[in-house]
Amino acid sequence: MARAIWSGALAFGLVNVPVGMYSATEDRTIHFRQFEKGTSSRIRYRRINEDTGKEVDYSDIVKGYELGTGDYVILEPEELDEIAPGKSRTIDITDFVDAAQIDPIYYRKTYYLAPQSKGDDRAYNLLAQAMERSGRIAIANFVMRSKQYLAAIRSEDGMLVLETMYFADEVRNAQDEIARMPSEKDKPAKRDLDMAVTLIDSLTTDWDPANYQDTYREKVLDLVEAKRSGEDIVTPEEGEGEEDKVVDLMDALRRSVEASRQHRAGNREQAGGLQRTAPDHDADELSAKSKKELTDLARDLDVSGRSSMSKDELVAAIEGARGTRRKKAS
Template identity: 65%
Template sequence: MARAIWTGALGFGLVNVPVGLYSATEDKSVHFNQFERGTSSRIRYRRINEDTGEEVDYDDIVKGEEIGDGRYVIVAPEELEEIAPGRSRVIDISDFVDVAEIDPIYYQKTYYLAPQDDQAQRAYALLLQAMERAGRVGIATFVMRSKQYLAAIRPQGEVLTLETMFFADEVRDPVDEIEQLPVRQSFTSRDLDMAVSLIDSMTTEWDPGNYRDTYRDRVNELIEAKRRGDEVVTEGEPETASNVVDLMEALSASVANAKGHRPGNAQDTGGLTTRRAGADADGGDADRPGEDLGDLSKKELYDQAQELDVAGRSTMTKDELEDAVRAARQGDGRASKAS
């Protein structure tokens, strides 16, 4: 069971609800250490004085803000502590707004808010149900780890969530950041209708389970293959069309291709092939009786093609994968009989 990373109270008018803050998300990226190539020696970093070349103890390090011309204003840690936000333990809701009014660009990270004890349960439930009925989001400020945060509090099922937010001056203006701003264009009704038709054909109900980090999957596959000592072969990615110059031609082709659209990116695959060390590249599984390949998804067909080491599978359509898997199985069957 996770522990609260912050405890305090949620202030709602004159009502204070004791709550704990819990991380609602986790980073599942693959994190690597660094080594010198060809060795098992880890790379370490030290704090070095660039003038003397000597290592500096952490306690002797202060911070500096550059003010131009290579000059800095030096600030000591104790000076920052004196002006740090107070150690208030209250998430103070100051306003309620319509959630549709908040641009998602302001959202930063999501946490769960939970009652600290049994005595807080009733007040917590009252606030949760009142916010559900009102259809509003609470806007609050609070201090965590010597930093002040702006936050949006909203009901989500049986719990309240807290989204830390960027302050207004932390969101960049696209006019200042983008060298070539988009220019308003004019289109005929037919052009717009075709674009809307494409959007409609690709519209589905939101299901986060439809989406995977396919790059992370390939990284984990690579690590596992190298752990087993397998040979790793990387195939090229499917070529993308680079010679389409007619926007409406491309749009029309997209509408045709979107028929039978499957939601999510789970069918996306990479070009990583692994073979057991010393294994014959043409080896594979025997035919699986009773299984109709036509009933399998493209992802399932791709997985079987990968098991059978079908060449060029990353660029195949679903029908091509089905034919290739069937042919590979038949080939394996003949090989087994011959042996």
């Protein structure tokens, strides 16, 4: 069970709702350790004084603010502590806005807010249902770990969800940052625009996050498992695609619309993978897969009851489904 990373009260006018804050997301990026090539020796980083070459204790390190001229203003930890925002136990709601008015570029990280005890449910539900009925999002300020945050709070299925936000001066202006902006004079022809809208319509589907996956992470894990098992790896070569031969914009759009007739939502079907020199037998090939991979394959084969199956049961069910398909094809 997850632990609250912050606890306090959500202030709504004169109403205080005691809440705990929980991370709503997790970073599943694969992280590596560094080693010297050809050895099992770890590479570690140390705090080194660039003038003396000696390692410096963390307690002897102070912070410097660069002025932009190569000069620095040195700040002592005590000086920063004096002006740091004090510990806060309140998320202060200052305004309510329409959700459509907030550009998603301002959102940073998502957290769940939950009542701290059963006695807090009444006030919590009151705020959640009132916000859901109004269709508005609360804007609030709070302090967590000596850092001040701007936040947006929304109600979703009876749950209050808080998203930390960037302040206005933290969002870059595209016109200030990008040297060449698209020219408004080069407008698309009507037929091209109509065809592009048709393509968008044909690729439109209902949002389902389960349709999308980190295909790179899956390939890395597949590579790790293959090397751990001592298997040989063959990287498939990328062939020349049809799109490389298409020059005319209208022709490219027309081909895209035709291809979209076979469209399936998400990127799961496009994942591809490493070609591993596995045994020819289906059972051996399937047994080498993780339970998650087997469950995904069982779903593609419409195997019923797959969610409650063990790994061995999934292997047997997939073999049976494949055999049935081969018979139908013959």
